[in-house]
Amino acid sequence: MGDVKMDSNGAEGDKPELWAALLALQAEALAIQRDAEGQIQNRKYKYATLTALNEKMLPRLAHYGLLWTTKPIRDEDGEHALAYRMLHVASGERETGIMGLGVDTQATPQMIGSAITYMRRYSFMAILNVVPVETDDDGAKVPRAAAERKLTERRRTNALSKLLARFDSLQTVELFLGSIGVTTRSEEWTDSDLLKMKRGLEKRGEKK
Amino acid sequence: MTMEKEGSEFFRFDEQGFVLEYRDVSHRYWLHELIEGKSSRTPLQSVTGVLRVLDKPALLAWAEACGAEGALRLERMGELEGVSFENAINVVRMLGMGMDAKRDAAADRGTLVHRVLEHYGRTGEAPEISDFEFPVRGYVQGLCSWLLEWMPEPVAIEQPICSRLHNYAGRVDLFARSPARGRDDLYLWDLKTNPAGTIYTESHLQTAAYELAGIECGLEPDMVMLLAVAENGEFQVSPCHASGDDFLAVLEVSRIMRRLAK
Numbered sequence: 421m422g423d424v425k426m427d428s429n430g431a432e433g434d435k436p437e438l439w440a441a442l443l444a445l446q447a448e449a450l451a452i453q454r455d456a457e458g459q460i461q462n463r464k465y466k467y468a469t470l471t472a473l474n475e476k477m478l479p480r481l482a483h484y485g486l487l488w489t490t491k492p493i494r495d496e497d498g499e500h501a502l503a504y505r506m507l508h509v510a511s512g513e514r515e516t517g518i519m520g521l522g523v524d525t526q527a528t529p530q531m532i533g534s535a536i537t538y539m540r541r542y543s544f545m546a547i548l549n550v551v552p553v554e555t556d557d558d559g560a561k562v563p564r565a566a567a568e569r570k571l572t573e574r575r576r577t578n579a580l581s582k583l584l585a586r587f588d589s590l591q592t593v594e595l596f597l598g599s600i601g602v603t604t605r606s607e608e609w610t611d612s613d614l615l616k617m618k619r620g621l622e623k624r625g626e627k628k
Numbered sequence: 629m630t631m632e633k634e635g636s637e638f639f640r641f642d643e644q645g646f647v648l649e650y651r652d653v654s655h656r657y658w659l660h661e662l663i664e665g666k667s668s669r670t671p672l673q674s675v676t677g678v679l680r681v682l683d684k685p686a687l688l689a690w691a692e693a694c695g696a697e698g699a700l701r702l703e704r705m706g707e708l709e710g711v712s713f714e715n716a717i718n719v720v721r722m723l724g725m726g727m728d729a730k731r732d733a734a735a736d737r738g739t740l741v742h743r744v745l746e747h748y749g750r751t752g753e754a755p756e757i758s759d760f761e762f763p764v765r766g767y768v769q770g771l772c773s774w775l776l777e778w779m780p781e782p783v784a785i786e787q788p789i790c791s792r793l794h795n796y797a798g799r800v801d802l803f804a805r806s807p808a809r810g811r812d813d814l815y816l817w818d819l820k821t822n823p824a825g826t827i828y829t830e831s832h833l834q835t836a837a838y839e840l841a842g843i844e845c846g847l848e849p850d851m852v853m854l855l856a857v858a859e860n861g862e863f864q865v866s867p868c869h870a871s872g873d874d875f876l877a878v879l880e881v882s883r884i885m886r887r888l889a890k
Contacts, residue, residue: 471704479762483860592779594754598772601765601861603758 437511440619441484442548447612451553452476452545468552470541477548485509488547490540492532495520500532502539506547519543569610576606579614586621596620639788641845648797650788657797659790672790673882675798675837678875679830681882686828691727698725738821741767741857742786742801745819748775749785749802763859767821770857774865780804783814784847791841794879800838803847813850816842825858832870833878840872 452473454466481488487507495501500521507514519542521535545552571579583593594604600620602613638660639648647660649669657672698720702708711719720726741764744755754775760768783803790797802817818835820827831854839852852868 483762483766485860591752591754592776595772595776598755598757599769599776599861601757601769604754604756605758608758 435508435511435513435515438486438506438508438513438515441486441508442506444612444615444619445480445484445486446549447615448480449612450476450480450550452550454552468541468545470537470544473541473544473550477544477550488544490543492521492536493518500527500535502536502543504543504547515547517543517547570607571609571611571614575614576609579609579617580606583617596624637788643846644792644844646792648788648790650797650799657788657790659792659795659797661792670795672795672797673879675796675834675841675875678796678837678879678882679833681878681885682830682833684828684830694727694730695720698723698729701725734822737764737767740764741771741821742819744768744771745801746785749780749782749804763823766859766861767857769861770825770863771819773861774855774857774863778806779808780806780815780817787847789838789841789845789847791837791844793844794840794876796837796841796879798834798838798841800842800847803842803849814848816847816849816852818854820854820856822856823859825856825860825862825864827854827856827864827866832868833875835868836870836872837875837879839868840875 452468454468455472456469457466478488485508487509488505489507490502490504493501493503495518500523502519502521503516504519505514505516519539521532521539523531523535527535544550580593583596584590587593587596597604597617600616602609602616635653636649636651639650641648645661649658649660650656651658655674655676657674659668659670659672661668661670695717699708699716702716702720702723702725707723708716708719717726721728740760747753748755755768755772757765757768757772780802781804783805784800785802787800787803788797789800800816801819802815804815804817805812806815816835816838818831818838820831835852835854839849842849854866854868856864856866858864
């Protein structure tokens, strides 16, 4: 398919809110099911449709205040292309780019439409680092990100000690965990949960 | 004191000399009292029923959006092939993709979040967040954030109250004090759940009605508050901006409309 051209979006350090939101999203290690079948010559293959992607990812993007948009355009050379934008709504920080569709200027509207859909799927998966999986009914087949590995007992104990030192009762610790979406069952805590705790405590510190 | 009989709950207000009956199935209220030695059972209007008389433009826009979204989804799924434009909305409704289905889902979500608050109020146990699926989990997160910030100590939970003077009744989510905030005021709280955590105008009238009835029932709040929890785990709090007189004006309009409809 076509070229990828990144816009000038500023240095990475300029977008702390956007990166933090994307980090939290990636820590969820969401798996997208390949829900449709395609065929190229004799080879059949499965792929994740835009519908499957949208249904799984858009609510999570909204949860972290992220807006994903795409727009069919003509690039600088007059070729069909897809402009995409990942926007952190609250801060206005964004990541944008242009992906060429790889269709010639004589392509029919149907061919262009098909290429747009294709590129909408791939730009979305590429920017979010989403990997489609064969099926989600067998946990063993779903890739588990490092962030989702369970903490060792020592790290769990350390984390719990810090929380108990910060809050005045177990009840408030549990409410704090609930407020950041982390289970009270410490044996299930992961690195991703530790990150949520850190950010939650920082947020509370800022409020005070 | 609460008693239960044949689907009804009875709440005694001894000092005020009446009993309030609430039937959950029909969401209806009756006032039981002795008048000149004879017992009487008077139906009361519910606060939420009274407020239905108000025009809610946002609701119209929402209903329109639900119908459009449902139709578009079905069209993309190929379910509307051969269906006329006029009949599309019937298919949307039949397949549970329209406003009714969304309203029912929202009601279920609201009930669930209210139960979480009730359970916390009665037991002091914080909710286990992993017991809830998205999007309810977001609302429960918002509720936990609010509980953490306000640390309410319940005085009454899911408390039915009524105005004998004005013949209406309702159910207050929570009467509580928040000593952790350095004050001993009695707060009346009404909990709302909607995706954006919006506090709608009519909610102020609802809590104003509760305040007025609370005074008659011996539960006079120092502060009347609205709490809205959102799908993204945030919450919003606002003091009630309406007065008892504001609600009584709406109550009067509601009675006029009922009279004219007969």
